[in-house]
Amino acid sequence: MAQRAARIQDVARAAGVSTATVSRALSNPDLLSDSTRETVFAAIRATGYRVNQAARNLRKQRAGAILVLVPNLGNPFFSQILSGLAEGFAGSAYSVLILDTANLSGAGHGLAEYFLDARIDGMISLDGAISKAALQQLTRHDLSDRFVCACEWVADAPLPSVRSDNVAGAGMAIRYLHGLGHRRIAHVTGPADNVLTQARREGVLAARAELDLPSRPDWIIRGDFSLTSGREAAGRILALTGEDRPSAVFCASDAMAFGLIAALQAAGIRVPQDISVIGFDDIDFAEFYIPALTTIRQDRPSLGRIAAEMLRERLDNAAVSKTPPDAGEVRLVPVELVVRESCGAPA
Numbered sequence: 001m002a003q004r005a006a007r008i009q010d011v012a013r014a015a016g017v018s019t020a021t022v023s024r025a026l027s028n029p030d031l032l033s034d035s036t037r038e039t040v041f042a043a044i045r046a047t048g049y050r051v052n053q054a055a056r057n058l059r060k061q062r063a064g065a066i067l068v069l070v071p072n073l074g075n076p077f078f079s080q081i082l083s084g085l086a087e088g089f090a091g092s093a094y095s096v097l098i099l100d101t102a103n104l105s106g107a108g109h110g111l112a113e114y115f116l117d118a119r120i121d122g123m124i125s126l127d128g129a130i131s132k133a134a135l136q137q138l139t140r141h142d143l144s145d146r147f148v149c150a151c152e153w154v155a156d157a158p159l160p161s162v163r164s165d166n167v168a169g170a171g172m173a174i175r176y177l178h179g180l181g182h183r184r185i186a187h188v189t190g191p192a193d194n195v196l197t198q199a200r201r202e203g204v205l206a207a208r209a210e211l212d213l214p215s216r217p218d219w220i221i222r223g224d225f226s227l228t229s230g231r232e233a234a235g236r237i238l239a240l241t242g243e244d245r246p247s248a249v250f251c252a253s254d255a256m257a258f259g260l261i262a263a264l265q266a267a268g269i270r271v272p273q274d275i276s277v278i279g280f281d282d283i284d285f286a287e288f289y290i291p292a293l294t295t296i297r298q299d300r301p302s303l304g305r306i307a308a309e310m311l312r313e314r315l316d317n318a319a320v321s322k323t324p325p326d327a328g329e330v331r332l333v334p335v336e337l338v339v340r341e342s343c344g345a346p347a
Contacts, residue, residue: 066308127152182276226256245275
């Protein structure tokens with residue numbers, strides 16, 4: 001069980017003084033005698049007590065900053081979400097700071113320190129790999145109501161989140177391919193432990209069952225959302241022949257679809273004449289790829305705007321001491337099928 005953070009009462013007990021004296025030592029130490037001041041500071045060091053500046057300063061919004069956690073700043077997917085976030089905080093008292101979580105040690109350990117050191121008032125995470133230990137630290141310090149997940153989320157964690165309707169989007173992709181006449185449909189997934197992978201896989205399974213489509217283990221190919229894993233998936237598909245080879249592939253990201261198409265065409269397999277390919281995300285390059293990629297569009301600017309609105313509502317709520325908001329609130333953003341040139345009827 002995680003150890004409870006030291007409270008001001010613990011310091012007062014260790015120093016043999018009142019909590020008012022401890023508070024005075026922290027805010028106006030010159031009002032105390034040297035011996036009392038030294039006794040209180042010794043107790044602070046012994047107990048490991050830290051002043052929760054975020055809680056103290058929330059009403060005054062002294063930090064005036066929001067920290068956004070991004071798993072990979074080099075990934076163009078996040079640019080429109082960040083643009084939406086900036087729009088959501090425009091005209092507010094908050095500036096937006098961005099942290100690439102690749103620079104965090106221990107999958108997010110130490111996140112609470114940004115609050116406790118009064119550097120930020122709230123946090124938005126686009127990274128679903130934040131550790132449970134880091135989130136438990138936020139909870140111990142009563143900071144989880146100032147934390148919002150956007151796009152990705154942490155499974156089984158009672159945190160507010162804004163996310164695309166990934167399940168519906170994956171089902172939309174399978175139904176579209178089925179409507180074109182495809183029955184042998186492969187799926188290139190994301191990383192096994194990713195929440196987006198699991199949600200999109202759920203949508204695929206539901207659509208398969210609904211349409212009574214055949215399913216084979218070698219038509220489920222593990223990827224990691226990257227171009228490289230799409231290219232490797234093509235190798236798995238090219239190893240199949242005849243009726244064993246799928247006539248269409250749903251990739252759980254556009255990047256994997258690009259890698260898959262490039263490798264298929266390099267091997268002489270035409271898209272969509274021989275194999276149809278559909279992606280997920282609708283990143284900027286999808287429209288200009290050859291062939292232009294049919295995909296499931298996420299409304300990324302809306303993901304950012306709604307996340308900003310949700311966090312601002314929670315900060316305003318805390319500032320006026322209203323009833324705490326729903327800790328596990330989820331807001332789903334609809335997705336859209338974008339039909340282009342990478343899908344067609346089976347040969």
